Amino acid sequence: MTKPDMTKPTTGQAAAPAVDEHGRVEQAAREAEPPPSPLRRVLDSGAGRNLGLVAVLVLLALVGAATADTFLTASNLLTVLTQASIIGVLTVGVTFVIIGGGIDLSVGKVMALASVWATTVATQSFGPLVMIFCAIAVGVGAGMVNGLLIAYGRIVPFIVTLAMLISAQGLAEQISGRRSQIVTDPVIAGIANTRLLGIPLLVYIFAAVVAVGWVVLNRTTFGRRTFAIGGNPEAARLAGLDVKRHTILLYMVSGLCCGIAAIMIASLTTTGSSTHGTLYELDAIAAVIIGGTLLSGGRGTLVGSILGVLVFTTITNLFVLNNLATEVQNIAKGAIIVVAVLIQARAQRSSG
Template sequence: MSDEGARTGTAPAAAPVTPERQPPAADERSRVEQAARTAEPARSPLGRLLDSGAGRNLGLVAVLALLCVVGIVTADTFLTTSNLLTILTSASIIGVLTVGVTFVIIGGGIDLSVGKVMALASVWATTVATQSYGPLIMVLCALAVGTGAGLVNGLLIAYGRIVPFIVTLAMLITAQGLAERISGRRSQIVTDPVIAGIANTRVLGIPLLVYIFAAVVAVGWVVLNRTTFGRRTFAIGGNSEAARLAGVDVRRHTVLLYAVSGLCAGIAAIMIASLTTTGSSTHGTLYELDAIAAVIIGGTLLSGGRGTLIGSILGVLVFTTITNLFVLNNLATEVQNIAKGVIIVVAVLIQARAQRSSAAG
């Protein structure tokens, strides 16, 4: 206190704030935030739309439209009812697998085994012993085998703490071996007329397989977007530790995600057994890669936490349409695979750009 202050008994007046003095923390934070907002590049409404889930889906619709234009120009039979139904039927089986894979990838995992789990379920459901009990037991057998394989995957990943890539790769190999062992490496003919008739049944001119596909997609969409299970799936994929601290049983939920994927493989097994009238260990070869690729180009992040089921289904339709165009134009299979590989790389690059834009925004 100064001499003047001591004589008057009052504190001296505060010195005025000079430029050399440090401003309050709140003012400093506001100034930094304002500078950051000024430095950020302005994003147009179109850019924000393209980075959103709806924008990515619109982009896939545009790709589908472009493929249809190419089909009309290059193949006279592309727009025929028969060919369009062929595309939908081909998309149905991989589409059902894709629904399950979408759940797993959004939850931060990966499932390489769905194709061969489907083959194993188709073989187990079409053995002579199983078929002797009728179509209901065949369906239940396929669903049980698929779900059981998914549960094994989930338990090893969640409680065994093994990397999903390794677990599902091991399941792929094991399921292939079991399918070959049970079938003796021979195709087993579906003798039950009910199962064999599923693929041949049409309602309003549309194959029953397409309706099954649509039903699985509808149920999957509701579960993913309108239930606690779906919200927890996104939360675990985005940050599993934060989800655990929020009270989510991450390990149990992970097991359930892989069980969902296995259940979808069981449904697909009945569909492919009906379509081909066989149960075979050769079913589903590379189907898992097609399913994962469809999920990726549909906008689902491989790291988890973000994705849409509609985008995954649009991805399936894009790949199926490309395959159909190659067949109609008699192009080699290897060229088709190259085209798919390029599409996957482009999709991943677009994902990376979207992530950078989201981080910047």
């Protein structure tokens, strides 16, 4: 009598499950890796990254004090804050979009388009309230178009916002005839020159936008949904969230910030111009990145983004005070972005 072959499964007997070699190797690697130290856990957290940016600002202040006598003067520090205010307002909107899993390359030129539309002779003839309304309406409208194309057109955010950047630039040039439009309204022109307790009104506007943005992001349902959709849009959809509508709202928030920034830059320069906002989108995105917000979405802090804006603005101020070339300044900014991304990658591996 022939003995059955014990190496083969008999009828009704399930085959042995295949071994997931890749999963086994990853599991062994995780078990072999030593647990992170308390210091490393703190540095990888949001608070730790913010403290690191504060330390960078302190280091830059020390360098500034050692290399330029005027760096730590009150007038220069207010100059830094004023320069940071416009890009800072744009950065608030970009932070919302990136945490929500998107990207917005159009903020600089949407701001320029809003400034041009708000400073035409026809618009200025209706007074400052209409100018402010037009700037905000243009920004929110452009954001809505971005959101609709991304949510319902299913086009990649990079492509949509890049197309909006080009279109906004062309429309701004068409409206202005490639000429700077002078702000003749005294109320709008006086915003940048107004000071309260010695601090420019632009800084107060910047602080107000940041405060409102922080509350919305961290203390409202809208903020919690933003993190959820950025972390896993499919899981958010299955949980009952309207991902498409929320995506549109995120880009409208970014557009709203563009409209506010347009009034600020029109007041600061007393002009509306298609040249406003050139490369501002890159500065805003870079500030968000070094502030600890993941480009893949789902994690980030508004405080970190604002600290990133202050770091870049302080570096620019240091280079100006020391008469250093713009090329070197751009190299330094690029190096900072690379280091920030490397730190993010390390934090992701640690959390994984």
